[in-house]
Amino acid sequence: MLEGLGNWDDAEDDVDASEDADTPHGAAEEPSLVFATVDQFVQEHLAHTYRRTLNVQGGHTWCPEWWRHGEAISRLEALWRAWEDLRRDGQTGMSSWWRDHADHHMPILLSTDGPFKGCTPEKGHNPRLAPLPCTPPPEGLFVPQ
Template sequence: MTSNHIDLGLDPDVEDQFVKLADKRGRPALRELFSGLYDRAIAQALDHSDNADIARQLSDVADAAAAQWVKELRKPDGGPTDKLIFDNLEQFCTQFFFELYARDTTYSNAIKWCCDWWAHPEAQVRLEAIWRAWEQLRRDGGTGMSTFMRDHADHHMAKLFDPEGPFKYCSADGHESDEEGRVKALAHTPAPTGLFARPTTNQP
């Protein structure tokens, strides 16, 4: 069978997981793509082939459709890449990223985590940054995933996992709100008047 597989430039095992995860979000698009291709392929197969050849041709069609969807996913202009794969931050985290970044947070003294991560503003911002970086770098079939892990995921997750980070008072048992105000905004004093004033333009 002729393969129509698109090379994503990843390790085969990593690429397989990527395509499977992407396929979960792409099934509606795949079904739309399949419908027209299947209609033509089935008609031709029934006219000219035996049962074994029909199965082979339909398998080829499925490969072509899946490859086309992944190809569209990576297009720099137009197509599905103009849209986000995930609809919101929670979806990105729970359906993809938290599975990718699985860690033992129950018995580790080196990692702090909170199941109510959304209750921590810093966690929201850092995970949002990770999500936006992934949506951009997923299109890069070269070093995109390496850049994403090294410069974005690993960097921000190290800050969140830090025992002195935003989850300091939380535990594996759950979120602990800081009602006593133990975590405060960084100390600051008012800046001198005019230091950050916006420059004005001279009007003629």
């Protein structure tokens, strides 16, 4: 177990046995979460396990106000949800999480041309990136389902 990160393997054991009596037969119980929010996941787990040297000149960049970036919220939420699901796989779950999720999303997030472009840990958030330009499609091209 990694120091300071808690024992997430025991999280499923936190369910009170008396709750089972109230669960209708055949109803699937929602698995308990280790981290209640994406913010808690980032601050208490990801920031401590995914360590990199940060600089703007050609390496990695990070915004201490990551929650101001829509892309970052979406990617970090995806990382958190995948971690919560894959942690229950005692075999290769964590390896899959690193390979398929963290190793994919984190280089994009930390890229000097990624969503945190212009931000630095020292100077904070800098809303420098504009949304991608979009021209509305011709009317009728996309029909609601």
